[in-house]
Amino acid sequence: MSTENEWPLWEVFVRTKAGLDHKHCGSLHAADARMAVQMARDVYTRRQEGSSVWVVRSDQIVASDPGDKDMLFDPAEDKVYRHPTFYKLPDSVDQM
Amino acid sequence: MYTQAMDTMREEGGQPALRTAEEAALQQRFDNRIDAGDFIEAKDWMPDNYRKTLLRQISQHAHSEIVGMLPEGNWITRAPTLKRKAILLAKVQDEGGHGLYLYAAAETLGQSRDQMLDSLHSGKAKYSSIFNYPTLTWADVGTIGWLVDGAAIMNQVPICRCSYAPYARAMIRICREESFHQRQGYDSLLAMMQNGTEAQKAMVQDAVNRWWWPCLMMFGPPDDQSPNSAQGMRWGIKRVSNDTLRQKFVDATVQQAQVLGVSLPDPDLRWNEATQHWDFGTIDWSEFWRVVGGEGPCNRERLAMRVAAWEEGEWVREAALAHSRKQARKEKAA
Numbered sequence: 001m002s003t004e005n006e007w008p009l010w011e012v013f014v015r016t017k018a019g020l021d022h023k024h025c026g027s028l029h030a031a032d033a034r035m036a037v038q039m040a041r042d043v044y045t046r047r048q049e050g051s052s053v054w055v056v057r058s059d060q061i062v063a064s065d066p067g068d069k070d071m072l073f074d075p076a077e078d079k080v081y082r083h084p085t086f087y088k089l090p091d092s093v094d095q096m
Numbered sequence: 097m098y099t100q101a102m103d104t105m106r107e108e109g110g111q112p113a114l115r116t117a118e119e120a121a122l123q124q125r126f127d128n129r130i131d132a133g134d135f136i137e138a139k140d141w142m143p144d145n146y147r148k149t150l151l152r153q154i155s156q157h158a159h160s161e162i163v164g165m166l167p168e169g170n171w172i173t174r175a176p177t178l179k180r181k182a183i184l185l186a187k188v189q190d191e192g193g194h195g196l197y198l199y200a201a202a203e204t205l206g207q208s209r210d211q212m213l214d215s216l217h218s219g220k221a222k223y224s225s226i227f228n229y230p231t232l233t234w235a236d237v238g239t240i241g242w243l244v245d246g247a248a249i250m251n252q253v254p255i256c257r258c259s260y261a262p263y264a265r266a267m268i269r270i271c272r273e274e275s276f277h278q279r280q281g282y283d284s285l286l287a288m289m290q291n292g293t294e295a296q297k298a299m300v301q302d303a304v305n306r307w308w309w310p311c312l313m314m315f316g317p318p319d320d321q322s323p324n325s326a327q328g329m330r331w332g333i334k335r336v337s338n339d340t341l342r343q344k345f346v347d348a349t350v351q352q353a354q355v356l357g358v359s360l361p362d363p364d365l366r367w368n369e370a371t372q373h374w375d376f377g378t379i380d381w382s383e384f385w386r387v388v389g390g391e392g393p394c395n396r397e398r399l400a401m402r403v404a405a406w407e408e409g410e411w412v413r414e415a416a417l418a419h420s421r422k423q424a425r426k427e428k429a430a
Contacts, residue, residue: 005417006210009203026266027200029209031416032423043193046186047273066139 009058010036012043014050022054030055130332135261138204146331149324150260151205152221153333155212158198159223162216163398165191167231168240176234183280184237190273197266204262217403225384226314228392235288235296235303241281242356243304243311243349249274250345251315259332282352289357297357304353305361312376313384315342321381346374 007029013022025044030036036055044050064072080086089096122141129136136142165188172188175181199209215221226244231237252271258264288296316322316338328334346365353360364377386392 005414006208007413007417026197026269027203028196031413032420035416035420042189043196046189046193063139066137066141 007031010040010055011058011061012036012040013054013056014040014044015052016049017051022052025049027058130259130330133332134259135264136259137261145327146333147205149328149331150263150333151202151207154198154202154205154260154263154266155207155215156222156224158195158202158212159216159221160227161191161195161198163223163227163402165195166398166401167227167229167394168237170231171234171237174234175237180284183284187241187277187280190277194270194273197269198263201260201262201266213406217399217406219390219399222388224314225387225392226310227398228387228394229307229310230394232306233299233303235285235299236307238281238284238288238300239303239307241277241279242285242352243281243307244314245274245277245281246349246352247311247314247345249278250341250348254335254341257332257335282356285356285358300356301358304358308361309379309383310387312342312346312379313381313387315339315345317381317384343373346376350374 008031009027010030010033011027012025014025015022028036028039028043030039033055037053040053040055041050045053076082123143126136126140126142126146136146168184168191169188172181172184175184199212202212203209212221216223226247231240249271252267252274255267256264256271258267285300288300292300319325319337319339322338325334325337329337350360350365362377364375366375368375387395390396
């Protein structure tokens, strides 16, 4: 069965309230951007879950390859000195 | 709701032999991740059978949500008050939303939405047996909320910990919304049992009598007749067995029925001091298999309505696409 006439897929990002990040919450099919925003509102914010939505065509997202996970993210594992807890300071100034 | 897929699928031959050492290594790595309680994401390597089983379960779960809109949607225009109508509209809209979350999760496994719908419309894919029963009176709507959604919640909560992350995420969202469904149903029945006429009370009892056994069947066949369960458990797709969930549902429901003031249609239902559970009578599994096989009271009607909705909506889908293509062309030209 052909998928040529299927509406394209969009990823939906919702900002739950002013001041917070937009967070990915799912995807949907819509014919165009305006319809995608309208449908994102109906599908993902029926209970005041959001105050703003972004929609992005799924085929426009570039993602890292899961196969590259070790190469990309493991090198940070042994750099404990990047965390504040690495440094033992005298109790009297440890609130720093 | 509605994860009978694993029980209603036919065996498709054993696991194919692994072809290469590389594949064996991938399989080993996958097994280790499952054992460690890791989540699997859409682009991660997974065995073919894991993908196929999930695709079947999630898409059938989605179909169930969508077909599940029909029995209750039937009563929207006839709800007794504006309040009940608004509640029912919101609930049916939720079911549509749940279907969409699940279709989106299933699509991450590599099948298009249209392919899934085609499987439903051609009768190849199943949906939960429960939606092939009719909603004869207004009390059926409340009973569906209380019992059918109650059974669904029991069934769905463990899937929030499913090893396939997109499915687990969709289930978390669904479970958050589903609790309202059960409570509104119980509330609606309570209004009739406490303030209703004798005829209304009898109507509630009649609805409970008709829905009770089909609800127990929703959990799927007994564990010893559920050959695919073990693999589902091994993969972290299924977390709790059919019989365990069913018992949990019965235990939770008996007291709710007492508070409501209705009886459950099972002469064998009694408290077992030794097991600390409610014993219940034998389920007529021949009815379950008949309904799954297409011979339930409403199978043909439900499917015909879905197909008609899809076909009658075709011109809308095409027009929207044509409009968006035209707009894109105009933008390019400008």
